[in-house]
Amino acid sequence: MQNYDLLIERISKAAGIELAEVERKVEAKKAKLSGLISKEGAAQIIAAELGISFEDQDLKISELMAGMRKVNVVAKVLNIFPVREFNKNGREGKVANFVIADDTGSTRVVLWDVNHIELIENEVIKAGDVVEIKGGSTRDSEIHLSSFSDLKKSEQVMENVKTGPVVSEGTLEEVKQGQTIKVRGVIVQVFQPRFYSVCPECNKKVIPEGEGFKCAEHGAVTPKDRALFNFVIDDGTETMRVVMFSDQINVLIPEEDLKDAEKATAFRDDLMGSEIYLSGRVNRNQLFNNLEIVATGVEKVDVEALIETLNV
Numbered sequence: 001m002q003n004y005d006l007l008i009e010r011i012s013k014a015a016g017i018e019l020a021e022v023e024r025k026v027e028a029k030k031a032k033l034s035g036l037i038s039k040e041g042a043a044q045i046i047a048a049e050l051g052i053s054f055e056d057q058d059l060k061i062s063e064l065m066a067g068m069r070k071v072n073v074v075a076k077v078l079n080i081f082p083v084r085e086f087n088k089n090g091r092e093g094k095v096a097n098f099v100i101a102d103d104t105g106s107t108r109v110v111l112w113d114v115n116h117i118e119l120i121e122n123e124v125i126k127a128g129d130v131v132e133i134k135g136g137s138t139r140d141s142e143i144h145l146s147s148f149s150d151l152k153k154s155e156q157v158m159e160n161v162k163t164g165p166v167v168s169e170g171t172l173e174e175v176k177q178g179q180t181i182k183v184r185g186v187i188v189q190v191f192q193p194r195f196y197s198v199c200p201e202c203n204k205k206v207i208p209e210g211e212g213f214k215c216a217e218h219g220a221v222t223p224k225d226r227a228l229f230n231f232v233i234d235d236g237t238e239t240m241r242v243v244m245f246s247d248q249i250n251v252l253i254p255e256e257d258l259k260d261a262e263k264a265t266a267f268r269d270d271l272m273g274s275e276i277y278l279s280g281r282v283n284r285n286q287l288f289n290n291l292e293i294v295a296t297g298v299e300k301v302d303v304e305a306l307i308e309t310l311n312v
């Protein structure tokens with residue numbers, strides 16, 4: 001929510017509109033899109049409609065959102081991971097990552113440009129240094145730097161950084177109940193989508209009554225179907241079951257398409273074996289007494305597309 005608050009504050013200032021008015025616009029946009037997008041997503045649309053760009057702005061880490069371009073950040077390097085070499089479909093290259101933090105949170109930075117990677121290899125940039133990033137783009141909650149981005153050591157001193165990530169990034173083997181996590185893994189099992197009935201007014205579950213259905217608040221209603229979708233993710237340390245509800249499913253496929261056997265099968269085949277970034281909340285499944293993840297974000301990792309868009 002902190003993310004959202006900062007965002008609407010920024011929109012309010014940039015557009016000279018009162019905070020309450022910005023919030024009203026966001027709510028209206030969200031309602032217009034039948035609640036299919038998050039408040040943050042709706043706020044981004046409002047910002048675009050008001051002609052406000054986040055490009056070339058210095059942003060705090062907690063303000064970063066997926067899909068931003070030309071992002072500038074000043075932050076402290078917490079730790080640097082070993083440089084990896086990849087060879088994908090005949091394209092060889094190197095990729096490096098490190099974690100940075102400012103006073104609002106931490107995030108991972110991914111380097112694709114050889115000149116940036118050299119700064120790491122030659123220890124020009126080390127853990128503990130403050131760095132200035134210009135022209136980065138965000139993918140989920142990571143900042144990716146291409147050859148069009150700038151990375152340099154800053155003279156700025158940063159004492160109090162929030163080392164706890166905005167979202168904890170880790171392995172499935174370490175996750176705990178109640179955590180909000182982000183992992184990268186492969187989908188190893190995909191289940192048949194299931195459907196349940198909800199009230200068309202309030203989206204709450206309805207109970208059968210007589211010939212029809214009843215909502216606790218709205219009485220007799222003609223319910224609509226909502227999809228529920230499960231898969232299993234493996235991040236190399238552990239496998240875990242993931243639950244997706246309507247809002248997340250709709251990001252990948254219109255949920256009514258899941259009722260069509262052919263489309264549903266194609267969707268499942270496509271997901272099976274895919275590498276994804278998964279954000280979600282760790283819950284204990286009462287029935288099976290095991291941990292599962294309720295998805296809040298699913299994005300496919302497409303290395304080739306990344307390389308393509310970043311013009312490495």
Ligand SMILES: [Zn+2]
Binds near residue numbers: 199200201202
């Ligand atoms: Zn209702």
